[in-house]
Amino acid sequence: MVRKVLLVGGVLSSLLYVISIDVIAPLGYPDYHKYADQMVSELFAVGAPTRTLMVWCSIAYNVLVFVLAMGVWASAGGKRATRFTAAALVGYGAISTAGLLLFPMDIRGTVESQRDALHIIATIAMSMFIVAVMAFGAFAHGTRFRLYSFATIAAVIVFGAWAGILAR
Numbered sequence: 001m002v003r004k005v006l007l008v009g010g011v012l013s014s015l016l017y018v019i020s021i022d023v024i025a026p027l028g029y030p031d032y033h034k035y036a037d038q039m040v041s042e043l044f045a046v047g048a049p050t051r052t053l054m055v056w057c058s059i060a061y062n063v064l065v066f067v068l069a070m071g072v073w074a075s076a077g078g079k080r081a082t083r084f085t086a087a088a089l090v091g092y093g094a095i096s097t098a099g100l101l102l103f104p105m106d107i108r109g110t111v112e113s114q115r116d117a118l119h120i121i122a123t124i125a126m127s128m129f130i131v132a133v134m135a136f137g138a139f140a141h142g143t144r145f146r147l148y149s150f151a152t153i154a155a156v157i158v159f160g161a162w163a164g165i166l167a168r
Contacts, residue, residue: 006071013064020057025050038108039163041119044100045107058100065093081139088136092129099126127160 025043026032029050032042044054069089076082099122106115131153138149 003071003074006067006074009064009067009071013061013068016057016061016064020054020061024057025054028053039105041105041123042108045105046115047107051104055100059097062093062097062100065089065096069093079140081136084136085133085140088129088132092126092133095122095126095129098122127156131156 021040021043029043029048032038032050042048043050044058045051048054066089069086072082072089073086076086099119103118103122104115105119106113134149134153134156138146138153
């Protein structure tokens with residue numbers, strides 16, 4: 001029963017992320033309305049009107065990611081791939097928290113600083129952990145899930161590279 005409650009952390013983390021990014025934050029940041037033209041990080045940027053709210057929402061989100069990681073670890077049994085998936089979730093949550101608190105970006109177009117470069121590095125590291133979660137998780141189940149996971153990894157890499165090009 002405890003394992004199932006911990007796994008619910010994954011569902012709750014995703015719901016919190018979507019609701020805070022897509023519903024709550026835009027209400028407090030009238031200039032943030034073109035999702036295709038702006039990065040999510042702008043909601044967390046130093047000087048953004050939504051920074052304080054988003055920091056608190058993101059801390060709660062990352063706590064739920066750690067709860068999910070514990071649930072995945074508890075579900076591992078003897079499967080190394082599942083334990084590696086849980087470890088990658090912890091790495092993702094740690095980098096996500098560090099990026100949020102230590103490496104935020106500046107509001108777009110306001111200043112050129114080292115802060116943005118450090119934010120990009122933290123985002124790349126976080127993305128690598130996301131891919132690691134999917135890659136290790138791909139081996140936790142059967143062939144169809146593995147193929148689905150690899151297709152998802154390919155999509156993440158393609159669209160992540162595209163976002164990196166567009167961000168310039």
